[in-house]
Amino acid sequence: MLPVGYTSILEAGSRDDFRREVVRFSQSLGFNTVSAMAVVDLAMGRSEFVSIDNAPDGYAAAMHDVPAMRRDPVMQHCRHQSVPIIWDQDTYTRRGLGELWEEQARFGYHTGIAMALHLPEGRHFAFGVERDQPLPSDGGELQRLVADLQLFAVHAQDAAMRLLSPLLPQVDLPALTPRELEALRWTMEGKTAWEVGAILGISERTAVLHVNNAMHKLGCTSKHQAVLRALRLGLIS
Structure with a gap:
């Protein structure tokens, strides 16, 4: 009790x-x-x-x-x-x-x-x-x-x-694609774009594109800010 x-x-x-x-x-x-x-x-x-x-x-x-x-x-x-x-x-x-x-x-x-x-x-x-x-x-x-x-x-x-x-204002969660979320998760682990591409089976350029798209949707100017905001929003863990 x-x-x-x-x-x-x-x-x-x-x-x-x-x-x-x-x-x-x-x-x-x-x-x-x-x-x-x-x-x-x-x-x-x-x-x-x-x-x-x-x-x-x-x-x-x-x-x-x-x-x-x-x-x-x-x-x-x-x-x-x-x-x-x-x-x-x-x-x-x-x-x-x-x-x-x-x-x-x-x-x-x-x-x-x-x-x-x-x-x-x-x-x-x-x-x-x-x-x-x-x-x-x-x-x-x-x-x-x-x-x-x-x-x-x-x-x-x-x-x-x-x-x-x-x-308080209601938060509309950004609609990140599964690939964008995966790219952010591996970025959080310290992986480079080349390494993210190798892990996900995509090109380095495509990996960069996914991270950049995630940054834009999260309203961030760097991949590190994007990772932190995605963590705060509960999009990645």
Whole structure:
């Protein structure tokens, strides 16, 4: 039987219910603030999102600096990784981004734990908790805390996609041919066009054509971008 915290988020029937349960669970673990975000990838590298949080007044306006946020190490980690990140001032200062930490620290964002779940069809769920006190120094206690948050995030993403995704644009998956998908899969494995052609029994020129067609359909300018977008959309694995 699932603990009450997990069943409650699964039973959320509205955005307000969802926000209340996310905040309640996070505060029960000792975190002042929390954010939960449903994201969907669109064409040409664009993404849309719907966020639920309990950020302090003025935080969103103060942090509304898109170029700076694109450099944020926590956001960049969650964009590309599925494992949680435990962050604090050192996470920013060792990358020369101490000013970003200082800006958010004045709102109580001193340290925290963040993670992202990357789902098929270009959908993602990001979840982060923050507080102004240090995290547990005991390794076992910290590991249990991260595990609790991971388990909650798995259940929260189900409710988030149900309640928040309808507010996001619908994604029309590109119609790649089987050959184009095969060419991308082997490109992902590091194969050259000549090697892809040899594996698929086609000419190098035809292999290049399949990859280029896939790039065009995915709205990408390089084969590496095309592979990443196809992965995010769940077209290849």
